[in-house]
Amino acid sequence: MRPYRQEDFEACLALFDSNTPSFFAPEERAAFERFLLKGSGRYFVLEEEGRVVACGGVALAPDAYPACSGGVPLPPDSSGLTWGMVAQNLHRRGLGTQLLQARLGWLRAHAPHVREVRLSTSQFTAPYYARQGFRPLNVTPDGFAPGIDAVEMRLEWLTPGLNGEGQSGQP
Template sequence: MSAAVRIRAYAPADLSACLALFDGNVPRYFTISERSEFEDFLRAGPPGYVVAERDGRVVACGGWYARDGEARLCWGLAQRELHGQGIGRALLDARLQAIREAGGVSAVSITTSQLSEGFFVKRGFEVTEREVDGLAPGLDRVEARLMLQEHRA
């Protein structure tokens, strides 16, 4: 990674940058039909949503929420041309740290695809469920979970 990544809270001014990140990940990682759902989510001002900046530009975004003692990661994505440069890892680490600091959570889960499952498995998540073409044709729905007490930062 050539420059440091700074993680900060999402602000309404980040909307267009986050939508551009989404658009850059279609059709490989997301379907165009998900864009309006993502935009509605962002316009609602989601708590726990953050952006990663590098050189003053938003290059990744992602969030989490907690319910019933478990946290769920949501809408995590990075600029496609920057995949593999540690930005996603920095974003995931920041979200896991925020979850730990919030307390009251013993596990973190995510719905992802087969294209990203390896990223999460390398970081201690275990695949708990898989549905072929569960997100879209060619995109399997993969459920994965991380038990926080077992995770080493």
């Protein structure tokens, strides 16, 4: 995982497009473009053989929780995951888990005060995040677009650790 650079803009848009309309609604693209153009220093890409195959970021308080969550302010001990995606033709190869674990690792290294991680996802990817220890908080039918619900989820960390170590709700 490396930090996003402006030259990754088109590659990240291509990742978004590859997941539309299965995982993102076409009308969400403009919000993702605005997000990328802000040049967040906490957005990352995964490369495979020199090409961007996944992207995703983190938000820390006092940042607003991602725009897809209505811009809700994050509590001081919270973080949010932002705009995570893998090229659709590369799903089920472990890249999403690699991206998630890298972002959680970044939080452990750079924001040790964080005790919970929030995200807003669809009903299509919520089961994946549930397997990673995230618990649903709220479901808004058609919250992203018609047919795409917004599922708010949270992962609590009781003590520091990576790869599930020290996370509540983990086996």
